[in-house]
Amino acid sequence: MKESRASVYSLLTGLAGGAAAWAGVEMILHFSSSFPDLRILTLALGAASGLLLGAVAPTAEGLRQAQPRKVLTAIAVGGLFGGIAGALGMAAGQSLLAVLAGNAAVTGAGLAARGAAMARIPGWVITGTAVGAVSGIRSRSLRRIIAGAIGGFFGGLLGGIASEGLTGATSRFYGRGAGMVIWGIAVAFLADRMEARRARGRLTVLAGPLKGRSYPINQKTLSIAGSPRADLTIPGDSKGAAPGEGAQILLKRGTVVLEAGEGTEVKVNGEVSPKTELRYDDVVKVGNLTMIYEAKR
Secondary structure, eight states, X not given: OOHHHHHHHHHHHHHHHHHHXXXXXXXXXXXXXXXXXXXXXXXXXXXXXXXXXXXXXXXXXXXXXXXXXXXXXXXXXXXXXXXXXXXXXXXXXXXXXXXXXXXXXXXXXXXXXXXXXXXXXXXXXXXXHHHHTHHHHHTTOHHHHHHHHHHHHHHHXXXXXXXXXXXXXXXXXXXXXXXXXXXXXXXXXXXXXXXXXXXXXXXXXXXXXXXXXXEEOOSSEEEEESXXXXXXXXXXXXXXOSGGXXXXXXXXXXXEEEEEOTTOOEEXXXXXXXXXXOOTTOEEEETTEEXXXXXXX
């Protein structure tokens, strides 16, 4: 799977996440009269949109590896962080709106509407930043957290501007829908691309059920094992319970090093190699997973 094809997963999960967030927002708006005041309604809208985008968008990694457990973990972690960030983002927007409303320079209906739209932008950005960082949080990789958060920040900013612009220029119902879908796509895609740019290379599977799929080496320690908890799970090798029982790829001072786990036979270009520095086009075999290493040029 070429890098461009790998991006399709993030585009599709971003689209699905944005659509799910839109559906959640519309449902809450339908029952808006049940909320005690506008502040609670606004927080609920932020939490719902963040939870739904966060639950869906980060599942791309698990789908790439065809690992249901990774998908479920991403849903749980992403939903939690997305929901919290969505509520916090809307709270920040409310605070900004209060400042703008108290500013004597903001007068007239048109300026008031633009001020309200501006006040909602922090909500889009904060939620996007949190959702972008979810894959790194799940893998406990600071390198990925930072890269994903940066991508999510810019995705949230661009998506938020698009959403506010479409909502104001068209029917609110369809404008919100189009805007939130763009928001979801921008957050998921830019977070994925930022993580890919930080990668030192890629592993592309040459045979088996994952043939053709490519995975970036974008964290200091990348585990390859049969466990669903491993960063790259070997299909059909569920006996390898611990992530470290297969092999690890380590980023060390500009080099990419492959280390075999205890009791695991790892081959590089057909030869048993407990520890080796990977070179461009090296063929790596860990368990029943055969991959080619493509260094970043």
